[in-house]
Amino acid sequence: MDRTETLAALRRGALAGARELRLPDGLSEFPREIFGLADTLEVLDLGRGGFTDLPDDLGRLNHLRVLFASGNRFERLPPVLGDCPTLSQLGFRGCGIREVPAEALPRDLRWLTLTDNAIETLPDALGERPLLQKLMLAGNRIARLPASLAAADNLELIRLSCNRLDTLPPWLARLPRLAWISYAGNPAEPITEPNPSTPVPWAALEIGDLLGEGASGRVYRTVWHDPFGPQAVALKLFKGAMTSDGLPEREMEACLAAGTHAALTGALGRLVDHPDGAQGLLLRLLPAQWRVLAGPPSLASCSRDVYDPALRLNTEKALKIASAVAEAVAHLHGRGLIHGDVYAHNTLWDAETGAAVLSDFGAASALAAGAEGAALRRVEVRAVGILMNELVDRCHVAPYGLRPLAEACLQANPEERPGLEEVIAGIEQIAV
Structure with missing residues (x-):
């Protein structure tokens, strides 16, 4: 049903017992009939409307777990x-x-x-929410994080890109469960030299089928008629809007800075002369049978990917995936980058061989030198450990030694986690 039909059904009482109610696009007044679902309603979507406030008795919805209200006109939460x-x-x-x-x-x-709001400060109470696991703050005006977040022991993912942070607080990288972080586009991010890239004219491209779409852009099968003859590539056209990770320009810069590696979807060139001014990157085209390893997190899983329940791996394939991801991340760290989004849903693989590559640089950030950069690298070691544990969970027979290696990457004290070189060596030993 569309919004009009759903609203009509709500008003005639036809949605009694509903657990989800989606009324996006256009509402500016809260339908009082929603309170008739107070004993069952868990998910409410009021996105892209004209709301400036919510009713004072919203607390009557005593089973409500999830509220989407993006794209409205709230000046304050x-x-x-x-x-x-x-x-x-x-x-x-x-x-x-x-x-x-x-x-x-x-x-x-x-x-x-x-x-993508205009927030300058956050309350200390934010760090007093013990279940806080995922915090998305990209595209605001935040210059300082509440010191109370140093006690956010369950925080696993934080997005800080495109704010006004002069420094990252030292306690951030010491959080025991933090695994995914982005901070590109802040004064705190080290300045890096622009990376040279091959300019690819729009006129030299023959655009084919849509291969996939994410928050930052769409990827198309493409033929690039370069001076050496036609070659099949993938073209990612960026949407240009702020994503939950940050700005697409930062993603392009990071992808180019990453250089080439067998376990990365490396950039081949940068699009120029698009008729609408769109930005884009040419990427390596993977064989048609390659697929994402898992789906992104769900409302229930919050910060953890959702796998096909039928997926089962043998020892060889699990080790190949683990090795590819660890090597890709180590390469990025060596290039002065943190990926920020090391997940199975950003891992493409071949189910026949177990070959895999890490993709999507939307959350990538430049690493500082010295102790600060080393601390952030240890944060990403935890993300690698989580992925390795997920691989073990899907094995017919768990590769001997891979679970303990993964658990070492998950230690609450980041300083006790192994470096990626040690992780890679450990996977190689298991594979022998």
Whole structure:
């Protein structure tokens, strides 16, 4: 049903017992009939409307877990959100929010998305939400993180790109469960030299089928008529808008800075002369049978990927994937980059051979030299460990030694985690 049909069904009482209600695109007044679902409603989508506030009695929705309200016109995060006893996920992206009152943060907050707003400061109460696991803050005006976040022991993913942070607080990389971080586009990110790239004119490209689409752009099968003859490539055309990870320009710069590696989807050139001014990168085209290893996190899994329940791996394939990902990340670290999004949903693989590559540089950031960069590299070691554990979970017979190696990467004290060179050597030993 579209929004109009759903709203009509709600008003005539036909949605009794519903657990999800989606009313995006156009509403500016909260339908009071929603409260008739108070005993069952868990997910509510009011995105892309004209809301400037929410009703004072929203807390009556005492089973509500997830509220999407992105694309509305809130100047501040509604304080009434804190009255909802089971609310754990908030999506308020691109609302023009300037203020985040402490009372707006639900007690059981687990996943907070405030991407692309105008927020300058965050309340100390943010670090007092013990279940906080995923924090999306890219595209704001934040110059300082609340010191209370140093106690956010369950925080696994944080997106800070395109803010005003002069420094990253030292406690951030010491968080025991943090595995995914991005901070490109802040003054805190080291300045790097522009990377030379091959300019590829739009007129030299023959665009084919759409291969896939993500938050930052679309990927097409393409024939590049270069001076040495036609070659099949992939073209990623960027949408140009702020994503949950940051700006597409930063993704392009990181992809070019990464250089080439057998376990990366490396950039071959940068698009020029697009008739609409779109930006794009030419990438290596993988064989048609390659697929993503898993789907992205769900509402329930929050920060963990969702695998096909039928997926089963043998020892050889699991080790090949683990080795490819670890080697790709080590290569990036050697090039002064942190990937920021080492996940199975960003890993492409061949089910026949187990060959794999790491893709998607949307969350990549430049690494500082010295102790700060070393600390951030250890954060990413945890992400590699999580992925290795997931591989073991899907093996018919677990590769002897891979689970302990993965667990070593997950140690709560980041300084006790092995370096990636040690991880790679450990995988090679297991594979012998």
